[in-house]
Amino acid sequence: MSKKYVHGYTVRESVRLLDQASTLAGILHYDTIYPAGSNVLEAGCGVGAQTIILARNSPDAKFTAVDLSEESLRAAKERVSSQGFTNVTFHQSDIFHLPYEENSFDHLFLCFVLEHLPDPLKALQCLRRVLKRGGTITVIEGDHGSTYFFPDSPDAKKTIRCLIEIQAGIGGNSLIGRELYPLLRKAKFDRISVSPRMVYVDSSKPDLVEGFTKNTFIAMVKGVKEQALRSGLMEEAEWERGIRDLYRTTEEDGTFIYTFFKGMALK
Amino acid sequence: MSKKYVHGYTVRESVRLLDQASTLAGILHYDTIYPAGSNVLEAGCGVGAQTIILARNSPDAKFTAVDLSEESLRAAKERVSSQGFTNVTFHQSDIFHLPYEENSFDHLFLCFVLEHLPDPLKALQCLRRVLKRGGTITVIEGDHGSTYFFPDSPDAKKTIRCLIEIQAGIGGNSLIGRELYPLLRKAKFDRISVSPRMVYVDSSKPDLVEGFTKNTFIAMVKGVKEQALRSGLMEEAEWERGIRDLYRTTEEDGTFIYTFFKGMALK
Numbered sequence: 001m002s003k004k005y006v007h008g009y010t011v012r013e014s015v016r017l018l019d020q021a022s023t024l025a026g027i028l029h030y031d032t033i034y035p036a037g038s039n040v041l042e043a044g045c046g047v048g049a050q051t052i053i054l055a056r057n058s059p060d061a062k063f064t065a066v067d068l069s070e071e072s073l074r075a076a077k078e079r080v081s082s083q084g085f086t087n088v089t090f091h092q093s094d095i096f097h098l099p100y101e102e103n104s105f106d107h108l109f110l111c112f113v114l115e116h117l118p119d120p121l122k123a124l125q126c127l128r129r130v131l132k133r134g135g136t137i138t139v140i141e142g143d144h145g146s147t148y149f150f151p152d153s154p155d156a157k158k159t160i161r162c163l164i165e166i167q168a169g170i171g172g173n174s175l176i177g178r179e180l181y182p183l184l185r186k187a188k189f190d191r192i193s194v195s196p197r198m199v200y201v202d203s204s205k206p207d208l209v210e211g212f213t214k215n216t217f218i219a220m221v222k223g224v225k226e227q228a229l230r231s232g233l234m235e236e237a238e239w240e241r242g243i244r245d246l247y248r249t250t251e252e253d254g255t256f257i258y259t260f261f262k263g264m265a266l267k
Numbered sequence: 268m269s270k271k272y273v274h275g276y277t278v279r280e281s282v283r284l285l286d287q288a289s290t291l292a293g294i295l296h297y298d299t300i301y302p303a304g305s306n307v308l309e310a311g312c313g314v315g316a317q318t319i320i321l322a323r324n325s326p327d328a329k330f331t332a333v334d335l336s337e338e339s340l341r342a343a344k345e346r347v348s349s350q351g352f353t354n355v356t357f358h359q360s361d362i363f364h365l366p367y368e369e370n371s372f373d374h375l376f377l378c379f380v381l382e383h384l385p386d387p388l389k390a391l392q393c394l395r396r397v398l399k400r401g402g403t404i405t406v407i408e409g410d411h412g413s414t415y416f417f418p419d420s421p422d423a424k425k426t427i428r429c430l431i432e433i434q435a436g437i438g439g440n441s442l443i444g445r446e447l448y449p450l451l452r453k454a455k456f457d458r459i460s461v462s463p464r465m466v467y468v469d470s471s472k473p474d475l476v477e478g479f480t481k482n483t484f485i486a487m488v489k490g491v492k493e494q495a496l497r498s499g500l501m502e503e504a505e506w507e508r509g510i511r512d513l514y515r516t517t518e519e520d521g522t523f524i525y526t527f528f529k530g531m532a533l534k
Contacts, residue, residue, distance in 0.1 A: 145419075146524070148412050150445045178417045181469040182520035192471065196524070200463045202448040253449035257413070257463065259524075 005116055006167040006174075007223050009071060016219045017049040023211030025053050027197045028111070028140055028260060036060035038106040043095050043127055044068075044113030048076025050140075054109060055085040064105070066093040095123050100130045107131070111140040114183070118171035124187035131267045137189060139263040143177025146198075146259035147217070153245035155238055159221050162228035162239075169231075177261035189265035201256040213256045218246045272383055273434040273441075274490055276338060283486045284316040290478030292320050294464045295378070295407055295527060303327035305373040310362050310394055311335075311380030315343025317407075321376060322352040331372070333360040362390045367397040374398075378407040381450070385438035391454035398534045404456060406530040410444025413465075413526035414484070420512035422505055426488050429495035429506075436498075444528035456532035468523040480523045485513045 007013050032054070034040050038061045045051045045065035054063055065088055067073050073090050080088050093099055095117070108131050114120040124137075131137060144164050149156070167174045176183075177196075184192045201208040222243060228234050234242070249256045274280050299321070301307050305328045312318045312332035321330055332355055334340050340357050347355050360366055362384070375398050381387040391404075398404060411431050416423070434441045443450075444463075451459045468475040489510060495501050501509070516523045 143415070145415050148410070148442075148445060150449060152412075152442065152445075175415075175419065178415060178419075178522050178524060181471070181522050182417065185520060194467065194469060194522075196465050196467045198463050198465055198526070200461065202461060204448070204459065253452060255445050255448050255461075257445060257526075259465070 004170055006163070006170060006172055007220060009069070012219075013223065014047050014075065016216065016223075017047055020049065020212075020216040023208065023216060024199070024260070027199065028262065029053050029057060032057065032109070032138055034058040034061035034107055038062070039064070039104070040107045040109055041066070041100075041105040041127075041130065043108065043110045043123075045076050045090070046072050046112075048079040050109075050111045051076055051088055052080055052083060052085065055080060055088050056083075059085075059087060061087065063088040064091060065089070066091045066095075066098070068092070068094055096126050098126060098130050102129055103132045104130045105132065106135050108135070108137040110138075112142065114139065115141050115167070115174050115176045116172045120173070120176065121183055121186055124183060124189070128187055128189065128267055133267050135267050137184070137263075137265050137267070139180060139184070140260060141177045141180060141263075142174065142258070142260050144174040146177060146257070148257050149246070149249040150255045151245070151248060153242070153248070155242035156245035156249075157242075158234060159228070159239060159242035159246065162233045163221050163224050165233060166224050166227050166231070177259065180261050180263035184263050184265045189267060192263065192265040194261055194263045197260040197262055199258045199260070203252045203254070209250045212258070213250050214247070217256070217258060218243065221246065271437055273430070273437060273439055274487060276336070279486075280490065281314050281342065283483065283490070284314055287316065287479075287483040290475065290483060291466070291527070294466065295529060296320050296324060299324065299376070299405055301325040301328035301374055305329070306331070306371070307374040307376060308333070308367075308372040308394075308397065310375065310377045310390075312343050312357070313339050313379075315346040317376075317378045318343055318355055319347055319350060319352065322347060322355050323350075326352075326354060328354065330355040331358060332356070333358045333362075333365070335359070335361055363393050365393060365397050369396055370399045371397045372399065373402050375402070375404040377405075379409065381406065382408050382434070382441050382443045383439045387440070387443065388450055388453055391450060391456070395454055395456065395534055400534050402534050404451070404530075404532050404534070406447060406451070407527060408444045408447060408530075409441065409525070409527050411441040413444065413524070415524050416513070416516040417522045418512070418515060420509070420515070422509035423512035423516075424509075425501060426495070426506060426509035426513065429500045430488050430491050432500060433491050433494050433498070444526065447528050447530035451530050451532045456534060459530065459532040461528055461530045464527040464529055466525045466527070470519045470521070476517045476523075479525070480517050481514070484523070484525060485510065488513065
């Protein structure tokens, strides 16, 4: 299974996911607050990077967080309880075979999950089944094709294309952000609204230079170095130039742009 | 001179510029309001597409609108006076040789101008000279490299690359949006803040599908067809497939994304 999650299951990756979640918590989560007493399913909670934000922002909602990986769930459980949150229950479960009855949940939440699935439409259909009529779904995804920067660099763009291709090679789609609207539509959700959340970074925003460009994005690209070289997508010298040029965008006169997409809809 | 403005000076282009300005007026202009009595220089006013919005939003400010093209100025003058605005004076003038003394203006405004200039940094320096200390500059530019869409299409991307290359070939830079921050910095402006203005279009927003994707963006790409074919950048069949695929993104399950950048700074 670890082969199917492009970023892997290392400790370094857990740190990256938490850096990402805390840097982006405002921009991605500020408008997700669930009412007291509502039952919310978080599908694909991973190591709990988003779970902890959900639990904090909606302390009186009850979350059920599921993931395929027992190991990730253990980490998520520990993280959530170590911060004193008691409003999350964890279950090991597969999105395509959820052990819940129809109309079980008031709301659904998933973040950075569809991009890793070979059939994201089917995942949305399976999730819709367990959602109550009138309940909401919130889906957050990135789109690696939304990345651009100054100074521009063909080598840097090529490192990002490696990540896109490696993820596609194991059945994922890292360009899924732009596709949220049609996917939610095909899955028969109603009142769909997709809201782009751009991260624009220049040197007047040192927290984003560190927390996003370096520790989230470049760290993510660097994570596929071995696979990129092994599969012959890039030569090592070219790769190193690409990574150097990505860091170049974090200097005083550089800029870096990436966009997440947040889709909200009703059943 | 007409060779130097990539989009040309046709009537169809004037209509496109006005479509663009009215569709985007909210997103680009809502936070540009000048105080009563202030003297504002609009550099590169063209046919007055932005001038009219400036004049309307700040009815008690006094605008001086300059452009290199006498013909565009005539059109701008007619447009502004036909709408009853009396707070704009027009002058034929070159940004690089402005006939104004140092510190003449309280504020500077320019929109879709730097992208067409061979030396945008020098333009900013020339403009800074005529700005009073403590006055503001507002610069709005697009970035054609910020474009992506669903369904994705290599042919459609290639038509956009043609526009980028043709514009670069006559000394322009249509990827300048991402570079506003470093440019304003190098031109020694203070308190620089760059704000991206994304246009995200899906079929839940029919006004943007028509007003932006079709009548602004695709119309702009179509405008360089002859040049693209003549210079051998694309074959006609490939070009037609590319344009068809751009229109494909305007269907019910398509999405289209473009980002403008608005830079604000002080002298």
